Amino acid sequence: MSAEYDLAVRNATAVTAADVQHCDIGVRGGRIVAMAERLGAASRDIDAAGRLVTPGGVDSHCHLDQPMSDGSVMADDFRSGTVSAACGGTTTIIPFACQAKGQSLQAAVDDYHRRAEGKALIDYGFHMIVSDPTPAVLNDELPRLIRAGYASFKLYMTYDDLKLNDRQIIEVLALARREGAMTMIHAENADCIAWLTERLLAAGMGAPIGHALSRPMAVEREATHRAISFAELLDVPLLIVHVSGREAIEQIRWAQGRGIRIYAETCPQYLFLTEAVLEKDAPLGYGCICSPPPRDEANRQAVWDGLENGTFHVLSSDHAPFRLAGDKGKHVAGEKPSFDRVPNGIPGLETRMALLMSGGVQSGRLDLNTFVALTSTNAAKLYGLYPKKGTIAVGADADLVVWDTGRAFTLTNAMLHHNVDYTPYEGQPLNAWPAITLSRGEVVWDGESPQGAAGRGEFLRAERPVTAQPKQRPGATRRWLEAISGGQPQHG
Numbered sequence: 043m044s045a046e047y048d049l050a051v052r053n054a055t056a057v058t059a060a061d062v063q064h065c066d067i068g069v070r071g072g073r074i075v076a077m078a079e080r081l082g083a084a085s086r087d088i089d090a091a092g093r094l095v096t097p098g099g100v101d102s103h104c105h106l107d108q109p110m111s112d113g114s115v116m117a118d119d120f121r122s123g124t125v126s127a128a129c130g131g132t133t134t135i136i137p138f139a140c141q142a143k144g145q146s147l148q149a150a151v152d153d154y155h156r157r158a159e160g161k162a163l164i165d166y167g168f169h170m171i172v173s174d175p176t177p178a179v180l181n182d183e184l185p186r187l188i189r190a191g192y193a194s195f196k197l198y199m200t201y202d203d204l205k206l207n208d209r210q211i212i213e214v215l216a217l218a219r220r221e222g223a224m225t226m227i228h229a230e231n232a233d234c235i236a237w238l239t240e241r242l243l244a245a246g247m248g249a250p251i252g253h254a255l256s257r258p259m260a261v262e263r264e265a266t267h268r269a270i271s272f273a274e275l276l277d278v279p280l281l282i283v284h285v286s287g288r289e290a291i292e293q294i295r296w297a298q299g300r301g302i303r304i305y306a307e308t309c310p311q312y313l314f315l316t317e318a319v320l321e322k323d324a325p326l327g328y329g330c331i332c333s334p335p336p337r338d339e340a341n342r343q344a345v346w347d348g349l350e351n352g353t354f355h356v357l358s359s360d361h362a363p364f365r366l367a368g369d370k371g372k373h374v375a376g377e378k379p380s381f382d383r384v385p386n387g388i389p390g391l392e393t394r395m396a397l398l399m400s401g402g403v404q405s406g407r408l409d410l411n412t413f414v415a416l417t418s419t420n421a422a423k424l425y426g427l428y429p430k431k432g433t434i435a436v437g438a439d440a441d442l443v444v445w446d447t448g449r450a451f452t453l454t455n456a457m458l459h460h461n462v463d464y465t466p467y468e469g470q471p472l473n474a475w476p477a478i479t480l481s482r483g484e485v486v487w488d489g490e491s492p493q494g495a496a497g498r499g500e501f502l503r504a505e506r507p508v509t510a511q512p513k514q515r516p517g518a519t520r521r522w523l524e525a526i527s528g529g530q531p532q533h534g
């Protein structure tokens with residue numbers, strides 16, 4: 043008798059953002075086709091008795107093989123980055139196709155497809171980074187690309203080579219509203235950072251801790267509030283990325299309380315690190331320069347509170363991989379460069395899921411459903427990949443993690459599969475790690491080594507997300523929008 047399923051994950055404790063079910067999960071053709079207490083024969087069985095099974099992670103903010111303007115080179119390409127992600131339980135990534143100023147958006151997207159082609163072990167989509175919203179981009183390229191499966195993009199309020207001014211941000215948000223796209227924003231005030239950086243360098247504060255001093259919380263709070271005001275003005279959803287502390291969180295909660303459609307993302311670096319990692323004797327000072335910077339202990343606790351009280355929708359890694367050794371990474375500008383000449387970013391694709399499982403769920407702060415929502419489901423929904431990705435359900439891709447939650451160990455960089463020569467979480471005690479990661483029903487991590495061929499990962503075309511659909515609102519509060527658009531937004 044031929045087997046009904048290619049694979050059955052037996053006796054799973056299957057967790058979604060909504061439920062916990064004890065069941066077998068039947069897989070055929072890479073998709074989940076049945077879930078029941080007892081399923082029939084399969085060509086292959088995985089016994090998950092006593093194990094949690096969650097949807098594979100969706101890491102919706104990571105940077106791979108992104109060209110840099112300072113001569114540095116990212117350590118991970120689509121091969122090492124996706125291998126590392128899979129070994130840590132992530133089965134979908136959404137890195138960025140970054141438009142350089144002067145470049146067409148289409149050229150940026152084509153370039154990133156070439157970078158990913160033949161290399162990815164797991165599935166991937168792209169957010170665009172819009173750094174040059176010319177009339178051609180606004181009138182032609184961006185609407186066309188949104189409709190073609192690139193339904194989200196990131197805007198920057200800082201970084202000279204990427205930042206938009208307020209007028210440009212408003213123009214792009216108006217387009218996002220019209221087209222039903224999801225906008226992400228990096229909220230830090232560029233002029234404040236430039237001024238503080240100049241003064242700190244003049245005062246001899248070029249060491250890594252100067253990075254944190256040049257970007258205090260007020261810099262992020264102000265930009266967060268400004269971005270929220272633009273979203274309110276245009277009645278368009280907006281996701282604030284990598285939120286680092288209390289004052290930005292307060293702005294977000296204030297906005298959410300007013301019914302402004304603000305979504306928020308945070309990252310493990312704001313849950314597990316403080317600015318102490320940038321202090322003089324910290325071994326990884328240069329390695330932990332990222333923006334926004336990790337903050338103090340009270341802010342770290344505030345970020346945990348924000349996860350617990352529902353302010354945050356997404357936990358992503360913001361993986362931005364640069365090596366400490368050599369002259370193409372953190373030290374591209376020399377052995378002891380001032381903080382403003384160090385490429386920003388820390389690695390985290392592989393550690394994101396286990397850090398939250400250990401530090402969030404096993405510590406009793408978060409329930410399992412919230413863990414799944416934060417690491418997988420919400421990102422899939424916000425970026426138009428749900429329910430293909432982000433859940434365990436009949437019809438979904440069989441992207442699954444079978445967890446080992448029963449062993450205590452200490453994280454070391456030697457365990458990891460990225461091409462970076464450090465982890466900011468060296469020495470972190472953990473009690474959980476994926477025992478098996480499945481991508482479309484294929485084992486890509488067996489608990490000991492990555493499995494599967496580079497290039498098996500597929501590009502994911504994003505639908506325009508439900509969360510970005512226009513809202514019907516009483517006219518009085520948005521009278522200006524009605525006046526300038528002739529009523530509700532249309533999208534084709």
Ligand code: DUC
Nearest residue numbers: 228332333362386387
């Ligand atoms: N901050 C970003 O905004 N992007 C990449 C890395 C970082 O630290």
Ligand code: ZN
Nearest residue numbers: 228283284333
């Ligand atoms: Zn950013």
Ligand code: ZN
Nearest residue numbers: 103105360362
């Ligand atoms: Zn980033």
